[in-house]
Amino acid sequence: MTHDSNARPVEGNTAYGFHLRLKRGDFSTLVNQTIEALKTEGFGVLTDIDVQATMKAKLGIDVPSYRILGACNPPLAHRVLTAEPDIGLLLPCNVVVREDADGSVTVSFMDPVAVLQLTKHPEVVIVAQEVRQRLERVRSVIAAQTGNS
Secondary structure, three states: OOOOOOOOOOOOOOOOOOEEOOOOOOOOHHHHHHHHHHHHHHOOOEEEEHHHHHHHHHHHOOOOOOEEEEEEHHHHHHHHHHHOOOHHOOOOOEEEEEEEEOOOOEEEEEEHHHHHHHHOOOHHHHHHHHHHHHHHHHHHHHHOOOOOO
């Protein structure tokens, strides 16, 4: 994956996710680019939670822009649900787009390999690896779209 000065993986990825930090960009545009990039890998967005709006409405506090996108690839979800029906407790794959204090935007992806290792079902392990590869390609698409070239 090539990166320019605008987009790069975030140092210190968590045990449950991987990230892309963008030095600049319109937040709404980046959310839309993320949704479109997910579509290129067969994911639809089942849920779109606006954490900023929720915190304002429920707690009266202002927080930076923060959206949680519940991404689902139906054929892959069907495979894991068929293999292990209760796996739905760990679905969908969350993708977070958030504004950081310095004005940059981070796009974070749940790591399905890490999360779905709670089960040892062989089909779930195989699908989790495929989903991770797809989400890594989504990250690459976003990095390419937000580049300086």
